[in-house]
Amino acid sequence: MKGNIDSVLKQVADQEIQFVQLWFTDLLGNLKSIEIPSSGLPNALEQGIGFDGSSIHGFARIDESDMLAIPDLSTFVVLPWDNVGRLICDIRLPGGEPYDGDPRYVLRRALDRASDDDLTMVVGTELEYFYFSSDRKPTGVDVAGYFDLSPPDSASEIRRETVMAIEEMGIPVEAAHHEAAPSQQEIDLRHDTALRTADNLMTCRYAIKEIARRNGVHASFMPKPLTEENGSGMHTHQSLLTDGGRNAFFDPNDSLHLSSLARGYLAGLLYYAPEIIGVCAQWVNSFKRLVPGYEAPVYVTWASRNRSSMIRIPMYQAGKESATRIEFRAPDSACNPYLAFAVMLHAGLKGIDNEMPLPDPTERDVYTMSPDERARAGIEMLPGSLNEAIVAMERSELVRHGLGDHIFEKFIENKRIEWDSYRSHVHEYELKRYLPVL
Numbered sequence: 001m002k003g004n005i006d007s008v009l010k011q012v013a014d015q016e017i018q019f020v021q022l023w024f025t026d027l028l029g030n031l032k033s034i035e036i037p038s039s040g041l042p043n044a045l046e047q048g049i050g051f052d053g054s055s056i057h058g059f060a061r062i063d064e065s066d067m068l069a070i071p072d073l074s075t076f077v078v079l080p081w082d083n084v085g086r087l088i089c090d091i092r093l094p095g096g097e098p099y100d101g102d103p104r105y106v107l108r109r110a111l112d113r114a115s116d117d118d119l120t121m122v123v124g125t126e127l128e129y130f131y132f133s134s135d136r137k138p139t140g141v142d143v144a145g146y147f148d149l150s151p152p153d154s155a156s157e158i159r160r161e162t163v164m165a166i167e168e169m170g171i172p173v174e175a176a177h178h179e180a181a182p183s184q185q186e187i188d189l190r191h192d193t194a195l196r197t198a199d200n201l202m203t204c205r206y207a208i209k210e211i212a213r214r215n216g217v218h219a220s221f222m223p224k225p226l227t228e229e230n231g232s233g234m235h236t237h238q239s240l241l242t243d244g245g246r247n248a249f250f251d252p253n254d255s256l257h258l259s260s261l262a263r264g265y266l267a268g269l270l271y272y273a274p275e276i277i278g279v280c281a282q283w284v285n286s287f288k289r290l291v292p293g294y295e296a297p298v299y300v301t302w303a304s305r306n307r308s309s310m311i312r313i314p315m316y317q318a319g320k321e322s323a324t325r326i327e328f329r330a331p332d333s334a335c336n337p338y339l340a341f342a343v344m345l346h347a348g349l350k351g352i353d354n355e356m357p358l359p360d361p362t363e364r365d366v367y368t369m370s371p372d373e374r375a376r377a378g379i380e381m382l383p384g385s386l387n388e389a390i391v392a393m394e395r396s397e398l399v400r401h402g403l404g405d406h407i408f409e410k411f412i413e414n415k416r417i418e419w420d421s422y423r424s425h426v427h428e429y430e431l432k433r434y435l436p437v438l
Contacts, residue, residue: 004073004074005042005045005046005073007073008041008045008073008076008087009041009042009045011076011078011085012038012041012085013038015078015083016083017038017078017083017084017085018037018038018083018084019035019036019037019038019084019085020035020036020037020038020041020044020084020085020086020087021033021034021035021079021084021085021086021087022034022035022036022044022049022069022071022087022089023086023087023088023089023202024069024088024089024090024091024102024104025103025104025202025336025338026056026103027101027103027336027407027410027411027414028282028336028414029103029202029282029334029335029336029337029338029339031202031205031206032056034049034051034069035084036049038085041085044071045071045073047068048068048069048070048071048089048092049068049069049089050066050067050068050069050094051067051068051069052065052066052067053065053066053067053091053099053101066093066094067091067092067093067094067099068091068092068093068094068096069089069090069091070089070090070091070092071087071088071089072087072088072089072090073087075087075088075199077169077170077203078169079169080164080165080168080169080207081165081210081211081214086203088104088199088202090102090104090105090108091104091105100404100405100406100407101406101407101410103336103338103339103407104195104198104338106338106339106342106402106403106404106407107194107195107198107338107339107341107342108195109342109404110194110341110342110343110345110346110402111193111194111195111345113345113346113349114240114345114349117349117352118242118243119240119241119242119248120193120194120240120241120242120243121193121194121238121239121240121341121345122191122192122193122194122238122239122240122241122325123191123192123193123194123197123198123236123237123238123341124174124188124189124190124191124192124197124236124237124238124325125188125189125197125201125234125235125236125237125337126186126188126233126234126235126237127186127187127188127189127201127204127205127208127234127333128179128184128185128186128232128233128234128333129184129185129186129208129219129220129221129232129333130181130183130184130185130219130220130222130225130226130232131155131158131183131185131212131217131218131219131220132183132217132218132219132220132225133217133218134218135218135220138220138225138226140182140183141155141183141217142155142178142182142183143182144178144182144183155178155183155185155217156178157215158211158212158215158217159176159178159185159187160176161211161215162176162187162207162208162211162212163176163187165207165211166187166203166204166207169203169207171189171200171203171204172189172190172192173187173188173189173190174188174189174190175187175188176188179230179232180229180230180295181226181229181230181231182226182229184229184230184232187204187208189201189204191237191239191325194238194341194345197337197341198337198338198341201337202337205221205333221332221333221334222285222334223281223283223285223286223288223289223332223333223334224285224286224288224289225285229294230289230294230295230296231288231289231294231296231332232289232332232333232334233289233296233329233330233331233332233333234331234332234333234335235327235328235329235331236280236327236328236329236331236340236341236344237314237325237326237327237328238325238326238328238344238345238348239262239324239325239326240261240262240265240348247321247322247323247324248261248262249261249262249265249324249325249326250262250321250322250324252321256304256313257321257324258313258324261352262324262326263358264348264351264352264353264354264355264356264358265326265348265349265351265352266302266311266326266348266351266358267351267356267357267358267359268347268348268349268350268351268352268354268356269311269326269328269344269347269348269351270300270301270302270310270311270351270358270359271347271350271351271356272343272346272347272350272351272396272398273300273310273330273347273382274300274380274382274383274389274392275347275392275393275395275396275398275399276340276343276344276347276393276396276398276399276402277290277330277382277383277389277392277393278383278386278389278390278392278393278399278415279335279336279339279340279343279393279399279403279411280328280330280331280332280335280340280343280344281330281331281332281335281389282334282335282336282386282411282415283332283334283386283418284385284386284418284419284422286332286334286335286386287383287384287385287386287389289332290330290382290384292367293367296329296330297309297310297329297330297382298366298367298381298382299362299366299374299379299380299381299382300379300380300381300382301361301362301366301379302358302359302361302362303361303362303363304361304363305363308365308366308367309329309361309362309366310328310329310330310382311326311327311328311329312326312327312329313325313326313327314327328344330382339403339407339411342402342403343398343399343402343403345402346398346401346402347398350398359378362377362379366379385419386415386418386419386422387419387423389415390412390415390416390419393412393415394412
């Protein structure tokens with residue numbers, strides 16, 4: 001530990017960094033930061049920084065508010081603007097024990113559960129978002145479409161600058177391109193261990209917004225900002241590694257190259273998807289994306305190639321056994337990744353532990369099937385609204401166990417407030433449809 005502290009302090013001194021930000025995440029996945037002068041960094045690295053947890057959404061009550069932000073030394077980077085350092089923190093109580101309300105700790109607990117079976121979760125994500133001219137109205141900055149390379153894609157320079165900044169912070173980018181909707185972008189992050197990927201996602205979301213701001217535009221991770229266009233998802237590619245670094249999902253003798261462990265994990269993710277979707281797509285607006293016709297999953301199905309399915313198995317490429325994985329297409333890029341990865345992992349592990357049977361894949365376009373055909377095939381729908389997701393989540397022993405009582409109850413409470421606020425609000429659609437005729 002001392003050597004790591006010395007390494008961080010040397011980098012700060014060598015680059016003449018004057019300020020360091022200590023980041024952590026609240027219940028809903030919003031970044032919080034304490035900025036300290038570099039002169040105070042040695043003490044912060046040794047003892048952490050105290051703060052009032054009662055002022056952080058979803059954290060402690062006022063009578064138990066003292067918290068410590070403990071920097072994770074492995075997360076130190078220099079931000080590519082303003083020459084400011086950054087460390088991501090774990091939250092602890094004054095006695096030093098982990099705080100149950102810290103989303104990062106929730107993911108750590110899930111990873112510890114996997115490590116009991118000598119397994120490590122590896123995750124790669126496709127991060128989708130929009131550029132708009134301001135945060136007041138969703139007015140786009142281009143009219144380009146999927147993979148377009150043309151003058152209308154005026155956001156390409158901003159996207160390129162963003163990728164360079166992300167990579168400068170040590171986060172490897174697989175690819176970046178224009179997505180299907182006007183002004184919609186995608187940056188794909190290379191797979192890494194789940195905790196590091198969650199940290200990287202929080203860093204990338206911040207970098208995307210900051211570089212957009214510096215270029216005079218607004219970057220939004222709102223899942224469905226435009227009515228008749230695709231929304232922004234976060235397709236989540238996941239697999240499990242053994243202690244020896246072997247991909248536990250790969251089986252050369254299986255038709256899809258999926259091991260029995262992978263099939264159990266997939267069965268668990270399918271079975272618990274309706275219960276965990278309120279964590280993976282946590283906003284009222286998330287369920288405006290999860291509707292038929294806009295390339296987002298609605299039905300609880302899986303397939304090897306069918307992109308209308310909720311879970312897809314990417315095609316195996318010879319010699320790339322490590323790339324065998326499951327792609328969960330329901331989450332969106334505005335979720336709290338620490339909580340989302342945790343419940344996904346718990347669902348998959350439950351499927352493995354209970355040897356859950358895997359239903360047959362659905363290689364047909366599910367949206368073209370009649371209700372009777374879907375019923376005969378045993379195809380369920382995901383919850384259609386935040387309220388339905390809350391009901392499914394509230395009944396879920398898996399989600400309660402995965403999140404822990406504190407976050408589970410605070411999360412449900414927050415989502416009920418959000419739903420009640422939404423349903424009591426009169427929307428523009430209602431005024432246009434009903435006011436002239438009723």
